[in-house]
Amino acid sequence: MSLLTITDLTLRIAGRTLLDNASLSVDPGRKIGLIGKNGAGKSTLLAAIAGDFAPDGGTITLAARATMGRVKQETPSGSTSILDTVLEGDLERTRLLAEAETATDPARIADVHERLIAIDAYTAPARAGAILSGLGFDQEAQNRAVSDFSGGWRMRVSLATALFLNPDLLLLDEPTNHLDIEATLWLESWLAKFSGAAIIVSHDRSLLDNTVDAIAHLDHQKISVTPGGYDNFVRIRTEQALQQNRAAERIAAQRAHMQSFVDRFRAKATKAKQAQARLKALERLPQIDSVVEDTPTRFSFPEPQPLPPPMLSLNNVSLGYDGRVVLKGLNQRLDMEDRIALLGQNGRGKSTFAKLLAGRLEPMSGTYTHSPKLKIGYFAQHQSDELVLTDTPIDHMSRAMPDALPAAVRAQLARFGLDENRAETKVGELSGGEKARLLLALSTREAPHLLILDEPTNHLDLDARDALIRALSAFEGAVILISHDSHLVESVADRFWLVEDGTIAPFEGDMAEYRAWLLERARKARSEIAERSRAATASTESGSSSAQKRIDRKEQTRALAPLRRKIRDAEAKMAQLTSEKKKIEDKLADPALYQSGDAGELTSLNVHLSALNATLETVEETWLEAQAELEDSMS
Known part of the structure; x- marks a missing residue:
């Protein structure tokens, strides 16, 4: 029996049809990756499943007594602690605990306590704490108020709440957008062990390959399901397209041959019957269209002028905010051919280092020298907050390139897929992916020698991410990359720098070795806690100072x-x-x-x-x- 059944579903938004008589079935425990181009209707479908609005046609049926969990779009706020916020997400537990304190009817009190035992209510704090720890909240952070944290960290709290509920069906919409690589790897591990079903909207190829049983593709208002992860989906889809094109070519050749016979002999009495037979055979031939791929997404970066080495260098640099040192003792050098990914947990200083290189932050001590001709392109996802929602991409680019002709302004936007229609659309009406494209266009308008990309793939669909990888491969300058997208990191970077313990040092190894290093570090941390406890007791007994x-x-x-x-x-x-x-x-x-x-x-x-x-x-x-x-x- 299916957990979720979608039958002949039709969804429309603002008069535009997103799905037309589409169907999908989700069995208990099955995990499905939901993919499609930006604007195909993925998030809208999740909202319809969650009951946010009624479909325009068809049905969405969830099995009786099945529970559903979903990451809310609005982030939590207020003075409640992180841990208590997650615990309060279990509305039944919260209600029962409150009722247990106030109920007077003996039979009802008995029912309440029986239900609390059934839902494992008394172990909830430990379970919530483990999830929060995996998402980057240490014990001290879990007890701090939600209002102390930024929007990205609050989204982690929303994700933790959805995971804590342990529902029969989990709906996740881009769950890795606000996670670092460490938390993303933890989420992959958690989803692999999760016993419930899940529908995961994601453009993270590694997450899809490592967690889902099937890919549901939203394309041309329909949903098609392919078993396996994303790599298997690409392979099967390519094979199907090749087979369909070969069949179309074969049928077209047969059709041309028969039509030639009919054209030659239709007027001849001796061949009239054969000609009529060929005409009937032509009518019976199946109509097979060749697969016509959508216009591929293409990005291109302006070619920078060469610079002599070193492009920039740091000598014993310390940096931070308001007198508080975040990173110290930095001695790094960059040249034109460098492709470096910064690794490390959020909050360790990766973005701070990026701001230093971009000229957004001055060193507290030490020297930062660079070529006087150096041009830097800096992309950070938070920059979307600086866009003027009532202006168009053309308005933004014209201000950024005041001396450029209109044709040059449009050409720069076109480098990142912002065609004439989207270039003249107000920013407030653009999708998240289209805003990211605008930010890429703005940050590279001066043909930079160094590209600093801080989480560039948030909101970009899979095709756009592949286009970004191809463009970075062709780029002639240097790249500093901060990203939770393992596929992007592995495809672009040839060196890793680890931001840890207030400094930056080379990490010798690839992403697989980095994953293994993280697991080993976590194991050692657990061992050290136990060892410190034992050592503290032994030290006390031996009469230490x-x-x-x-x-x-x-x-x-x-x-x-x-x-x-x-x-x-x-x-x-x-x-x-x-x-x-x-x-x-x-x-x-x-x-x-x-x-x-x-x-x-x-x-x-x-x-x-x-x-x-x-x-x-x-x-x-x-x-x-x-x-x-x-x-x-x-x-």
């Missing part, structure tokens, strides 16, 4: 804080349950209850007591396990 004891105790306290919090939560819950249990036992011990003859109340109290005992037993087991783990860590 009082100062060292304070340091060791502080480290041990930090490492064991989540475990102690779990114990405290369990103790508080046991106290609450014990209090409720005593109240019911007191009622059951009251002779008046039996004298009243109210069998219904007696049954309700016994059911409630049974549920409380079961819940109390579960919480006690949780407390015992956590207490044993704490004791082991301190022994």
Whole structure:
């Protein structure tokens, strides 16, 4: 039985038909990558599945009692902590916990506690914390208010909430857009283990190849499904197109041969019957059209003038903001032929380094020298916020190129697929991918020697990403790349610099080795926490200095804080349950209850007591396990 069934679906937006009698079936546990060009209707389809609006035709049916999770477009805000925001995303758990505090009807209280046990409510904080940790929020960050974080980090909170719900069907729309490579790799691993079904809109080839069972392609208002990941989709689609073109050529040759016979012998009495037979055969030949590919997406960068080496160099540079050092001791050099990808978690200084090279940030110390003729093109996704929504791409480019003729302005826009129609469309009406193309056109208008690209592929579809890779391969200048897109990084960069621990150093290896390094680092981090706990205890027992004891105790306290919090939560819950249990036992011990003859109340109290005992037993087991783990860590 299908989890989700879409039958003969028609969707229209602003009078434009996106889907016309399209169908799709999603079985339980199946993961489907949803692809298509920008504007094909992928996000609109997800919104229709989520029930945001009614389709113009056809049906969308979700299996009875199936749950659905989706990353909300509006980001969370307010003073609530990151962890509590994720926990509150489980509306049923939040409602039941509140009701457990206020309910007075014994039968209802029993039902509430039974349901809390069924949905594993008491382990929720640990599960939410693990997801947040994978997405880059450490223990300290999880306890900070949502309002302390930028929009990109808040989108991670929305993603964490959707994953935490562990629904039967998960809808993800470009989930990696606000993730770094580390968090993207974690998400791939999480999705691979996720037991539910998922529909994932993504232009990240690595994510699609590593997580989905099939590709659903939105094209020409229909949905076609191909088994396997994206690479398999490309292979099968290419083979099908070749076969269709060969069949079309064969039928066209037969048609031409028969038509030639008819034209030659139609007027001859001796051949008239054969000619008529050929005409009927012509009518029976199938009509097979050749596959006509859409006009391929093409990007091109202006060719820079050569510069003598070194193009730029840093000598013992430190940089940061408001007196706070982010990176120090930088000694890097760039030449025209360099293609370098910056690796490292978000917040470690990659974008800060990019701003230094782009001239948006001055060094706090050290020297930054470069050729006086150096031209730099700087692309950062946040620059879309600086675009004037009521102006057109032509308006923006004309201001950026005040001395250029109109033809040159249009030519620069055309380099990135902004044709005459889109060049004259207001920015507020452009898609995210079209805005990214405009930013690429603006940042490269002066034929830069160095391209600094900070997450350039957000909102670009797969064809546009491939076009960007081809354009960068042909580009004659240097490239500094920051991207979560592993395919782009592997295709463009020939060297890696790791931004870590306040400095930048070469990383010797490829992306596979970087993934392995990340996994090993995570393993070591877990081992070091355990080792610090053991060392702190041993140090205390051996009579270390009082100062060292304070340091060791502080480290041990930090490492064991989540475990102690779990114990405290369990103790508080046991106290609450014990209090409720005593109240019911007191009622059951009251002779008046039996004298009243109210069998219904007696049954309700016994059911409630049974549920409380079961819940109390579960919480006690949780407390015992956590207490044993704490004791082991301190022994």
